[in-house]
Amino acid sequence: EADIYQTPRYLVIGTGKKITLECSQTMGHDKMYWYQQDPGMELHLIHYSYGVNSTEKGDLSSESTVSRIRTEHFPLTLESARPSHTSQYLCALGQGETDTQYFGPGTRLTVL
């Protein structure tokens, strides 16, 4: 198992606000991922990183951006939140040869 943390767990904000969702891990894993999940739907990969200063866009187009300045942190930023960004955001790290995904608890974002 791996320790992966996300803050905040819940966030309600108004349209146009800039927000940053935090994701951190303590085990020094290189591979980290951000997924977006709407209720009852499958997870969609929006960003991933294979190490410091490495970030790539995932399968689902997203208006968010990420950074990986330190191995431990992989924050996701929305410059101007909109109601369409309302969703659950899950951070994960990949471990081992099979890249088994270990997920954080998620951030439930609501944009009014």
Added chain:
Amino acid sequence: KNQVEQSPQSLIILEGKNCTLQCNYTVSPFSNLRWYKQDTGRGPVSLTIMTFSENTKSNGRYTATLDADTKQSSLHITASQLSDSASYICVVSDRGSTLGRLYFGRGTQLTVWP
């Protein structure tokens, strides 16, 4: 098109009963298949992972099977408990890219009643 289909979409069973969840996939090439349990409002937690050469794997009361020829997997839950109420997600990984892309099913929502 690479896809992962799960059935049923939802399932209600009584505590103590067994159940089986199904996963069919069209992902190719195939690397491995994982089953995750996701409690409401939480992140998914890995239950089992099977590679091409494995056809069954157990984790406590959870037993997953894989038929790579027919591209089918099942997750069998024995003697269900109230805490088994969750969404169970099937995830298939290909080996055709550097990323080793993951394909997620929409999950089966299991409810266990007392």
